[in-house]
Amino acid sequence: MxxxxxxxxxxxxxxxxxxxxxxxxxxxxxxVSQADELWRRLLEYPDALLILDGDMDKSFCSWxxxxxxxxxxxxxxVIVTSDCQQGWLRESLAWNVQAIVPRHESxxxxxxxxxxxxxxxxxxxxxxxxxxxxxxxGLDMLSHRQRExxxxxxxxxxxxxxxxxxxxxxxxxxAHLESLYRRLDVKNRTQAAMLFGACELSIQSYSE
Numbered sequence: 001m002x003x004x005x006x007x008x009x010x011x012x013x014x015x016x017x018x019x020x021x022x023x024x025x026x027x028x029x030x031x032v033s034q035a036d037e038l039w040r041r042l043l044e045y046p047d048a049l050l051i052l053d054g055d056m057d058k059s060f061c062s063w064x065x066x067x068x069x070x071x072x073x074x075x076x077x078v079i080v081t082s083d084c085q086q087g088w089l090r091e092s093l094a095w096n097v098q099a100i101v102p103r104h105e106s107x108x109x110x111x112x113x114x115x116x117x118x119x120x121x122x123x124x125x126x127x128x129x130x131x132x133x134x135x136x137x138g139l140d141m142l143s144h145r146q147r148e149x150x151x152x153x154x155x156x157x158x159x160x161x162x163x164x165x166x167x168x169x170x171x172x173x174x175a176h177l178e179s180l181y182r183r184l185d186v187k188n189r190t191q192a193a194m195l196f197g198a199c200e201l202s203i204q205s206y207s208e
Contacts, residue, residue, distance in 0.1 A: 001118055002048040004041045006032045007080070008056060012103075016051075019107040024114065035064070046072050049118055054081030054100070058088045065095035076117050084125045094194040099123035146180045149173060154193040 001024065007013050013031045020027055030045070032038045042048065050068065054061060065077060078099040079092065089100055098117035101110055102125065116123040142150065145166075152162045159177070163170045177189065186192045 001027045001114075002045045003027055003029045003051060003114070004032055004038065004045065004048045005029055005051040006038050007051070007053040008033065009053070012080075016107075016110065020110065020114070023107060023111045027114075038064075042068065042072050042075065047074050049114065050075060050077045051114070052077055052079050054079040054086070054089065055083075055103070058086065062088055062092070062095075065092055065097065069095040076120070078113055078117050091194075093122075094190070100125060142180055142183060146176050146183075149176050150180060150192060153177070153189050 003020075005013050005016065010031075010033065013033075017029045017031060020029060030041050030048070032041055038050075042050075052061065052064070061079075068075065068077070073096070076096050076098045077092075078101060079089065079097055080101050080103050081089065082103045084100060084102055089097075092100075098120065099113035099122065101113045101123075113123040148166060149162055152165060157165065159170050159173045163173045166173075177192075181187065181192060184192060
């Protein structure tokens with residue numbers, strides 16, 4: 001397992017590297033502290049799991065995650081943060097973030113999060129799971145047709161492409177989308193797709 005760790009705290013990187021190597025024998029960790037070095041590592045190991053310091057400037061983190069998701073779409077990310085209540089963290093789930101781990105958590109929790117993320121499973125702070133259970137119930141309330149449309153939307157298809165796939169008019173697609181936006185309490189297709197993707201993934205919770 002190849003892991004790139006991008007963190008501003010060299011002591012944290014050093015300690016975590018030793019601990020993870022003791023608990024995940026097959027892991028190879030590449031510590032990084034500069035953005036240009038990160039891109040070199042990602043080019044060298046495009047499928048590597050990224051462990052990102054989420055305590056850095058949120059604008060930088062958001063930009064970095066979006067760029068990484070576009071350039072390295074098969075590379076997952078684990079965010080380490082001192083504050084799991086930062087609003088941008090939920091948005092980050094749309095950018096291949098599979099786990100968010102409080103910085104003070106035990107090595108066992110980090111091992112669980114990394115192993116889950118490497119398998120494409122989601123590992124979130126315990127109190128987040130309740131929100132996703134509620135959102136999942138919202139998806140369950142959609143009609144079969146609305147779920148079909150939402151799934152195609154989440155796959156990146158346009159209204160015209162959805163209408164062709166389902167053999168319905170573009171106007172009908174638009175009407176269904178407006179209805180499901182209201183039902184899911186989202187404002188646009190991006191938020192709807194993000195909600196669908198997050199709720200369709202297996203969520204593994206851990207206690208804070």
